[in-house]
């Protein structure tokens with residue numbers, strides 16, 4: 200049997216990430232973001248600038264915060280988190296999982312070399328690794 | 337070396353769950369729930385009834401939904417999700433991870449035989465299993 204560490208290295212982000220990713224533009228209204236989030240398909244909206252580059256992330260957390268506060272915030276760029284923790288298609292799942300655990304976040308946008316958001320990895324996707332017959336760490 | 341399946345069975349929910357769990361009562365105001373959630377410590381508030389039993393769960397998603405809608409919702413019980421997916425201290429991590437993946441949720445309240453919420457397991461806690469030197473599947 201191979202040592203476990205070597206076995207686990209074989210699993211890359213691309214094997215369990217979701218290629219269908221709902222995104223939003225930074226100059227869209229918060230209400231647009233709320234609508235997308237409340238459709239329930241995702242809790243993490245990667246935010247793109249005019250060139251399609253990833254510049255932030257918005258979750259229901261940010262929406263709830265925005266509505267709970269008195270000051271008027273209208274655009275996605277007013278409430279998004281700018282310091283986005285991301286992953287890469289060929290990053291080992293170990294590293295991506297540790298990032299989520301360390302930062303206590305439940306999803307990582309998957310970016311390419313041009314910082315385009317090409318997929319998303321949810322913490323719940325890690326469950327696929329524990330499936331009988333599925334990819335395993 | 338042991339077969340992987342057997343090795344993985346050794347890891348139980350209690351090894352990576354969080355024993356500190358912030359909860360809320362079902363007759364509290366939504367604003368109380370919002371305050372707890374927006375402190376940012378958690379995105380999942382287990383909801384307890386008068387006897388301290390788990391009856392629901394509230395996330396920022398439910399808060400965002402409540403404020404986005406015209407009808408006035410005031411109590412936690414008006415917006416909480418009642419059909420709660422839970423786990424047990426001695427459930428194998430495989431099963432808990434698959435529940436989160438299957439239902440696309442990012443946390444499971446950990447209940448005892450009396451349906452009291454004694455801890456919480458976040459999907460991001462699965463990252464602990466991938467830590468060098470940490471518990472491993």
Ligand SMILES: C[S@@+](CC[C@H](N)C(=O)[O-])C[C@H]1O[C@@H](n2cnc3c(N)ncnc32)[C@H](O)[C@@H]1O
Pocket residue numbers: 243256257258260261279280282283284285303304305306307308376378379
């Ligand atoms: C502290 S977390 C707690 C809630 C939940 N666990 C989550 O992942 O959204 C909420 C904050 O994390 C931010 N966030 C979520 N994913 C992120 C990521 N990949 N990088 C940076 N910030 C992120 C959100 O914008 C939000 O402000």
